[in-house]
Amino acid sequence: MIQIKNLTKSFTSVSKKGFKKETRTVNAVNEISFECKPGRIFSLLGPNGAGKTTTLRMIAGIINPTTGTAIVDNIDISRGNDEVKKRIGFLTGSTGLYERLNPDETLDFFGKLYRIPPTQLSERKEYLFEKLGINDFRKKRLGQMSTGMKQKVSIARTLIHDPEVLIFDEPTSGLDVITADSIIDLIRESKQNNKTVIFSSHIMSEVDLLCDDLAIINKGSIIYNDTFQNFKNEMKADNLTQEFINRVKEA
DSSP states (O other): OEEEEEEEEEEEEEEEETTEEEEEEEEEEEEEEEEEOTTSEEEEEOOTTSSHHHHHHHHTTSSOOSEEEEEETTEETTTOHHHHHHHEEEEETTOOOOTTSOHHHHHHHHHHHTTOOHHHHHHHHHHHHHHHTOGGGTTSOGGGSOHHHHHHHHHHHHHTTOOSEEEEESTTTTOOHHHHHHHHHHHHHHHHTTOEEEEEOSOHHHHHHHOSEEEEEETTEEEEEEEHHHHHHTOOSSSHHHHHHHHHHHO
């Protein structure tokens, strides 16, 4: 379960004009509230710069909110940041990996960080390698891999500790159809296993395939928050992409 209430993130910048300093504060995320439930897939949509990634990073405990509350798996992130990180799997299109390691070594490294018992780690690793088709390149250094191969290793790293809460930030961006499909399949499987799943995507066909609940964020504020079925029932445009564009423009 993820419960977000009045969450705000402000950034302050200082600029010089002559001999004077000017301080400017911008709310990248402005008092947003929503809830993500286990066994349902929650999609957070918005144009570039709307506050999606900032929101997901706050939920993951990577950056701290300025005000408001985020409770993840019954833990307030402001009080139990390290504990929250143990219960979350966070995947982004720009996830960094150690290029000198191979997939085997990468999963072993992160498995040990999560203190997974050796037998359990081995079983989990073999399952993910088979599911994602990593076995063919499990001994190849990450620095020699394609973008799609690296993203498969990234999602295996994200899921290695079998987290209860999964956050996917543009997980299929720039990937080929086959690799994207394997990631979508694992997102579906996470839902079936009653995980709490939140993801952002610019690809409306993925939203249509996966989404149960939907929030749209624009300029740091939530402009829509309801079930995806209700969103489709209320549509005035001919397709999801145009409806999304219209909602943002109207806001």
